[in-house]
Amino acid sequence: MHGPVTEALQFIDLNLYSALFLIIVGFIGGLVSGFIGSGGAFVLTPGMMSLGVPGTIAVASNMCHKFPKALVGAIKRYRYGQVDIKLGLIMGVFAEIGVQVGIQVQKVILDKWGQAGSNLYVSFAFVTVLVIVGSFVMRDAVKIRKAGGESTAKPRLAARLQQIELWPMMTFKRANLRISLWFLIPVALATGMLAATIAVGGFIGVPGLMYVIGATSIVASATELVIAFVMGLGGTLIWAFYGMVDIRLTLLILAGSLFGVQLGAIGTTYVKDYMIKLVMATIMLIVAVSRFLAMPKYLNQLSLTAFGEPQVALMSQLSFYIMCFALLTGAVIILVATFKARAQEMALERAQAQSL
Amino acid sequence: MGWQVRDRMVMEAAVRQEKSNIQATMTENGASPPGEEARHGGCILVVTGHDHPSQPVMTHAINVADRLGAKLIMIKITSSALVKERSRSLLTVLPRGGDHKKTDLFRMQAAERGVAFEKIHESGNICKIIKRLCHVVKRVEFAVIDQDLAIEEVAAASPVPVFSVVSSAGETRDSKPGHHPYTPFQGDISMKAATRKTYLAKTLVFGGLTAVLYAAVFAYADEIMHYWTKGGIYCLLPVATVFVFSYAHGSFTGNFWSALGIEGSKASASQKKAETTVSKGDAKRPDTRPRAQVNA
Numbered sequence: 001m002h003g004p005v006t007e008a009l010q011f012i013d014l015n016l017y018s019a020l021f022l023i024i025v026g027f028i029g030g031l032v033s034g035f036i037g038s039g040g041a042f043v044l045t046p047g048m049m050s051l052g053v054p055g056t057i058a059v060a061s062n063m064c065h066k067f068p069k070a071l072v073g074a075i076k077r078y079r080y081g082q083v084d085i086k087l088g089l090i091m092g093v094f095a096e097i098g099v100q101v102g103i104q105v106q107k108v109i110l111d112k113w114g115q116a117g118s119n120l121y122v123s124f125a126f127v128t129v130l131v132i133v134g135s136f137v138m139r140d141a142v143k144i145r146k147a148g149g150e151s152t153a154k155p156r157l158a159a160r161l162q163q164i165e166l167w168p169m170m171t172f173k174r175a176n177l178r179i180s181l182w183f184l185i186p187v188a189l190a191t192g193m194l195a196a197t198i199a200v201g202g203f204i205g206v207p208g209l210m211y212v213i214g215a216t217s218i219v220a221s222a223t224e225l226v227i228a229f230v231m232g233l234g235g236t237l238i239w240a241f242y243g244m245v246d247i248r249l250t251l252l253i254l255a256g257s258l259f260g261v262q263l264g265a266i267g268t269t270y271v272k273d274y275m276i277k278l279v280m281a282t283i284m285l286i287v288a289v290s291r292f293l294a295m296p297k298y299l300n301q302l303s304l305t306a307f308g309e310p311q312v313a314l315m316s317q318l319s320f321y322i323m324c325f326a327l328l329t330g331a332v333i334i335l336v337a338t339f340k341a342r343a344q345e346m347a348l349e350r351a352q353a354q355s356l
Numbered sequence: 357m358g359w360q361v362r363d364r365m366v367m368e369a370a371v372r373q374e375k376s377n378i379q380a381t382m383t384e385n386g387a388s389p390p391g392e393e394a395r396h397g398g399c400i401l402v403v404t405g406h407d408h409p410s411q412p413v414m415t416h417a418i419n420v421a422d423r424l425g426a427k428l429i430m431i432k433i434t435s436s437a438l439v440k441e442r443s444r445s446l447l448t449v450l451p452r453g454g455d456h457k458k459t460d461l462f463r464m465q466a467a468e469r470g471v472a473f474e475k476i477h478e479s480g481n482i483c484k485i486i487k488r489l490c491h492v493v494k495r496v497e498f499a500v501i502d503q504d505l506a507i508e509e510v511a512a513a514s515p516v517p518v519f520s521v522v523s524s525a526g527e528t529r530d531s532k533p534g535h536h537p538y539t540p541f542q543g544d545i546s547m548k549a550a551t552r553k554t555y556l557a558k559t560l561v562f563g564g565l566t567a568v569l570y571a572a573v574f575a576y577a578d579e580i581m582h583y584w585t586k587g588g589i590y591c592l593l594p595v596a597t598v599f600v601f602s603y604a605h606g607s608f609t610g611n612f613w614s615a616l617g618i619e620g621s622k623a624s625a626s627q628k629k630a631e632t633t634v635s636k637g638d639a640k641r642p643d644t645r646p647r648a649q650v651n652a
Contacts, residue, residue: 064595065598067598068598068599068601068602071602071606072606075606079620080624233595236594236595237595240587240590243585243586243590243591244585246585247573247580247598248574250594250598251570251598251601254601254602254605255570258602258609259612262610262613263613263618265620266613266618269620269621270620270621342618345623
């Protein structure tokens with residue numbers, strides 16, 4: 001979401017309320033990121049804009065917090081043996097190319113249809129990708145849960161692609177897979193393009209790693225943090241070059257998100273594989289509803305529809321609250337699942353120790 | 357050259373004699389035949405200056421040996437010059453033999469759990485004894501010392517890890533097993549408390565550093581915003597800033613959760629380790645045996 005650079009820069013005056021708001025939203029976003037590998041960013045940009053921060057500064061400051069958060073989360077999950085650095089770095093490089101492609105697509109749409117057209121494109125991308133991918137992931141999560149919570153079978157598409165010997169073949173130790181680079185590239189490009197469009201590349205990246213490449217959901221969500229780090233660093237350098245980063249906002253979000261990302265990473269060691277899919281799919285489907293409710297505003301602006309002003313205002317407000325609800329729901333599921341599993345493990349440890 | 361070879365031969369002969377002495381002692385005490393170590397998960401040395409170690413030490417050693425499938429070798433050191441305990445020299449001359457019931461207490465407790473057990477009498481410096489025994493007895497995993505021995509000096513010279521057992525339940529040497537049951541969990545609690553204190557200390561240090569950094573940024577917000585939004589080469593300033601904050605604040609938050617006891621699951625970590633061990637073990641070793649090739 002790299003908007004026009006010619007906007008006059010306005011850096012807001014911060015007060016205690018806005019500082020606390022950013023810290024809390026940062027914590028929840030970090031928690032979700034640490035757990036599913038992405039997410040949180042899509043609520044932070046509109047969240048900052050609701051405080052009066054201009055769009056480009058919100059996007060830039062958000063991105064500047066994203067890559068250190070991803071770094072801390074990736075380090076934590078690497079210590080748990082979940083990150084495939086080689087896979088993350090290779091995909092990160094191609095994802096960065098995807099980001100640049102996504103920016104160019106946005107520029108073309110902006111030039112042709114203006115801001116309203118660009119916003120409609122973004123919302124349409126949100127709804128389409130989130131509904132299709134989210135439904136697929138949810139169906140898979142429910143299927144695994146019904147089957148007892150364990151799934152060792154590789155997805156059929158991934159299994160087929162891994163069998164195709166197309167030079168250069170790459171082996172990834174931690175992810176435990178061997179696949180041609182030509183199948184990694186489209187997933188990485190799509191991740192970057194989606195990041196440039198809706199600010200959350202992981203909604204394509206993580207499912208892509210799971211169902212196309214064949215990584216487990218634990219490895220996919222952990223490795224996505226490396227991709228997010230690479231993309232975030234590259235994007236931040238570009239935004240900072242134009243002086244768009246409000247470091248105060250970035251640091252306030254970081255204050256909360258570094259707490260959350262570590263807790264989210266810890267949570268992944270307690271829950272079963274399918275829980276990550278469940279949380280991701282839940283968030284994606286709720287956010288899809290949120291973005292669907294934001295579309296009438298842009299349709300009206302393009303004179304494609306004629307909704308009444310009060311209805312449009314109500315739907316826009318509902319859209320924002322539903323987006324916050326999506327994040328909160330994800331956070332609650334993560335916290336409940338984590339502490340429940342942790343309590344069970346501690347009870348088992350105590351019982352074993354006393355039986356000795 | 358000749359005298360070097362002769363010295364080496366003398367040394368090797370001494371080691372062989374030592375080995376056979378130890379094995380003879382072990383056999384006298386009802387030990388397993390030579391080579392038995394291979395069937396077990398190694399050996400654990402239990403070092404004491406008494407007829408048997410204190411009850412917590414015995415219980416812990418037996419529990420660990422049972423879990424690892426290891427053999428226990430109790431070393432009773434009868435010496436007038438044991439290692440200094442803290443700041444005092446301990447001059448103890450212990451009679452040989454002693455009460456057989458007390459001596460066999462450790463053996464009986466080990467036998468109840470099906471743990472193989474041997475006893476060796478040694479005299480001299482404890483560090484040298486452990487070093488020598490590790491060389492002679494194969495597959496010594498680690499040593500456990502009795503509660504009245506100083507771990508620092510023993511561990512410094514030992515080729516294997518040395519542990520002492522902390523007991524907070526007031527058990528004494530003559531506590532009966534089962535009366536004040538010592539469980540590894542109590543020892544674990546002491547260790548966990550020490551680890552938590554370390555995390556707490558780090559939390560305070562990094563928390564202080566983070567607070568100072570945030571205070572500096574917001575105290576000089578105007579100047580910082582002026583340079584940090586200048587663009588061009590100044591783009592490195594925001595990037596460097598978040599890296600510094602990631603380190604300080606990331607360390608603070610990581611230690612914060614650990615100090616609260618909220619850490620990754622141990623069950624999944626040990627499962628992963630087991631899977632790695634299994635997969636490594638599955639790797640085929642190259643067959644390097646000589647082979648004959650026949651052309652027919």
